[in-house]
Amino acid sequence: MxxxxxxxxxxxxxxxxxxxxxxxxxxxxxxxxxxxxxxxxxxxxxxxxxxxxxxxxxxxxxxxxxxxxxxxxxxxxxxxxxxxxxxxxxxxxxxxxxxxxxxxxxxxxxxxxxxxxxxxxxxxxxxxxxxxxxxxxxxxxxxxxxxxxxxxxxxxxxxxxxxxxxxxxVVTKPEDPFVIGKANLYQEGSDVTIISTGIMLSEVFKAAEELKQRGVSAEVIHVHTIKPIDKETILKSAAKTGRVVTVEEHSIIGGLGSAVSEVLSEHQPTPMRRVGTQDRFGVSGKMNELLDFFGLRAANIVNAVEELLEPVTAQ
The missing domain is CATH 3.40.50.970 (Thiamin diphosphate (ThDP)-binding fold, Pyr/PP domains)
Structure with missing residues (x-):
């Protein structure tokens, strides 16, 4: 447990x-x-x-x-x-x-x-x-x-x-490295890169498992340092999978999604989706209710991945 x-x-x-x-x-x-x-x-x-x-x-x-x-x-x-x-x-x-x-x-x-x-x-x-x-x-x-x-x-x-x-x-382990400015690669994959920050890593792990059951290989990267961001790890993974989804418990404007978008658009344009709160203020409620309300769950991550995969499947 x-x-x-x-x-x-x-x-x-x-x-x-x-x-x-x-x-x-x-x-x-x-x-x-x-x-x-x-x-x-x-x-x-x-x-x-x-x-x-x-x-x-x-x-x-x-x-x-x-x-x-x-x-x-x-x-x-x-x-x-x-x-x-x-x-x-x-x-x-x-x-x-x-x-x-x-x-x-x-x-x-x-x-x-x-x-x-x-x-x-x-x-x-x-x-x-x-x-x-x-x-x-x-x-x-x-x-x-x-x-x-x-x-x-x-x-x-x-x-x-x-x-x-x-x-x-608690989803990280004592032996996991922590170096400021260096992302952690938790799972290798070939179809899509999922990049998380903060507490969303636990939902990303769930999403990666669900995608595996659907035959989708997800690479999981955790970015604990949003600035300076680990460009090398992001670009290497994006080149391999060709698709990126960012996941954050924060506005998609100016947060992790924006930081990753900046890296990709300047160095390696890649199709991507951003999972996070949209352009809106918060609301009152229990934490689990808010995670549901803002769409910060594994199911939302899976949906974002499938949106990226659809154009390829349709060809």
Whole structure:
């Protein structure tokens, strides 16, 4: 039976392990420590935790100040408010100044669920991708989240890390590599390439199995680093299969689908489909209901693949 665990749990556990090893690590939060589980870091290292209050702009500015002083700050807040309200601060005092600040967007995607439509961040990756020098990372599950936090800490420069709140299937393995900027090839195939990011990897695995039953060989690639994106892996796979489907728990505008489209259109035009939320805002509901509502299920991925296969079959 597949284990369910919230990505924020893996995030919190990794923070504490790093905090024990590195005294220069500091954690800041915008008055959401319990929800973000940074309160556990606070309990362990009270002198290195700072609650800035419900003021995301001040959160980012203060984190930049810590970075200038030689600390390695992790600035935590809800992803929708953090990327929206504090965009200017991230643009100037983090990215333009090239400060070593780790921006952590919590309550991401459909995990905001019942907190309301306005709290559902489906544009955060797009916003962060536009910032020069910003690295953008979206782990698949709690286990990959732990690896990501370690890699983010060691990485020199601005990073945006997306963290989900609610439990999701743990589908990665301890031995799976995690290298910033390098995608992971989970399954080789010949008919279509399915590229996932974030928690959609579990649905992609289900879709690949369903396609196998239908005689379709799917190559599965997981892109945990959306920026810088792994062009080499994407182009190599697209050349082999000739068809690409991207899958993300985010708007298809500006997210993974856009990033992959940019790579393919410039270097190797390839028929593709993008599975993700369309040009719309979120709605309130339970996480599973939202995944159904937005069409972020294995069945939707299978349908996208079959759309790509239809023209070939008809010839």
């Amino acid at each position: 597949t284990q369910l665990k919230a990505p924020r749990e893996g995030y919190s556990e990794a923070l504490i392990r790093l905090g024990e090893r590195y005294k220069e690590m500091v954690v800041l939060d915008a008055d959401c420590a319990k929800s973000n589980m940074t309160n556990l870091f606070k309990d362990k290292f009270p002198d290195r935790f700072f609650n800035i209050g419900i003021s995301e702009c001040d959160l980012v500015g203060t984190a930049a100040g810590f970075a200038v002083g030689g600390k390695i700050p992790f600035a935590n807040a809800y992803a929708n408010f953090l990327t929206g309200r504090a965009f200017d601060q991230m643009r100037i005092v983090v990215c333009y100044a090239n400060n070593n600040v780790k921006i952590v967007g919590h309550n991401a995607g459909t995990s905001a669920a019942q907190e309301g439509a306005t709290h559902l961040p489906l544009e955060d990756i797009s916003l962060m991708r536009t910032l020069p020098r910003m690295t953008v990372i979206v782990p698949a599950d709690s286990l990959e989240m732990e690896k990501a936090v370690e890699a983010v800490f060691q990485h020199e420069g601005p990073v945006y890390l997306r963290v989900g709140k609610l439990p999701v299937p």
